[in-house]
Amino acid sequence: MRMADDHGISTERPRQGRMTSEQIRRRMFDAALATTGTRGMTLGFPGLQMDDVIAAAGVSKSSVYRLWKSRDAFVGELLNEAAATFADQLSDDRALRTAIELVASRPDLHGTAEGRRRLLLELIRVVLEQNYYSTIDSAAWQSFLATSAALLADDGSENLRRVAETLRRGSERFVEAMASFHEAMARLLGFKLRDNFAGGFTLYTVLGSAIVEGLAVRHLSNPAVTDNFYLGPPTLTDEPTEWAPSAIGFLAIYDTFIVADPDFDPRTIDAYLKELATATGAGSAPPAGT
Template sequence: MADDHGTSIERARQGRMTSEQIRRRMFDAALATTGTRGMTLGFPGLQMDDVIAAAGVSKSSVYRLWKSRDAFIGELLNEAAATFADQLSDDRALRTAIEIVASRPDLHATADGRRRLILELIRVVLEQNYYSTIDSAAWQSFLATSAALLADDGSESLRRVAETLRRGSDRFVEAMASFHEAMGRLLGFKLRDDFAGGFTLYAVLGSAIVEGLAVRHLSNPAVTDNFYLGPPTLTDEPTEWAPSAIGFLAIYDAFLVVDPDFDPRTIDAYLKELATATGADSVPPADA
């Protein structure tokens, strides 16, 4: 009797749910099944009854919103695209950069010293970005969702997915461009005067290298996950570089030059500004 009473109460609660609440519960329950392994195109293993049970909603309310599993998958695909696109950005890069630059104030005063720091940032951050990408369920899901566009049948659902992916990609590139522009300002490097693409194109090219290697990793990890001797950074000895970092180094060398008007005395203040913006721990003064 008590169980029947509890079931009646639960059904009454479900009856008071709005359509948006039901949608949210269903989307959250469905996406939770992909959170650790990434989405596969079309969610082939997704069972509606399992999602409904996990969402804690009634079957009748679900099928009032979606007439079929395919209709639900169509909306879920767009929701997945939005969710995973927002998860692509990784804020560790700026924290890592702050730590590296703050740790070597002896290199701040000269252009050669600051170039060594830039090389170390590229070597470390691009390696981080690559391994974060290949290990990320969000990126795997983003890739799978993007693959859906290859089967574009002109449907409204795929059009919405394409637009969602574009917005997510734009946000990611914007964040990456801001990071590299901040590093240039911090260490006294600027884009060449004859380069009209700005830091946005610079970021697009850099992210293409990381993502391209991540895709190649799926078929040939022996090449993409290997390390190669590259130029020295903080010491005079050659050091190991990941392919993603070597590829990005080529972009850096092609497009950035020393800013002749840079004042290295600004490094300490800007480091503190960046640390405050990211919530990072305080940094030592550049002249410590």
């Protein structure tokens, strides 16, 4: 029986444990993405079973179908949620940590432009190989790719418009983070963009990312080519060394747009290494020579 006070306002307490619509949405999205986050989603979530997601979310079927009239309606909203989730997982600070450790370990190369160029070449060789294999092994990237592919079926729907906008914002954040990395490496080792290159480190990064992601897509059909290694220019020694295709492709961009800064003072390297290490949460750069 409902009870009311003297003003006619109900004094009945709401049932304990009843979830709001937003809580149900969050549980359903989390349950669905938990599966795609470990395997990588495919276009349209073909393996997604609503009953399985509902069971994993711990919600009632009736409450789910009050929010979404069909599986297609749920998948439409899930695409946008996936776009936001996986776009935010594309970048991390592993490249910066690798660079800090490498540069700190070779103080003998800091003093000359040629030595610093060798270090930068080694950074390109190591980091671009790392980026490529991280990409092809990443469920987040596979899911981001599949979500992007959904845009090919553009039907003018509001769901796909939101997906496109979410992907754009995620891509911009990724490019911004990687552009900051490349700019930091150039500054650290005394290099800069050529004066006649108007695209800045943003375009430099977009071109490099296109190489890595293009090879990652090619890997799906022809891994024998994309996963092979080829002899390339020497880096830390005078001997030719093995380069991944992603690093070879990026090297062409580097050679086209990057030059030594004639005003660079190599005595700034140690201080900037410490600044970068602090920014990554590493605390401090490894001692030089370790």
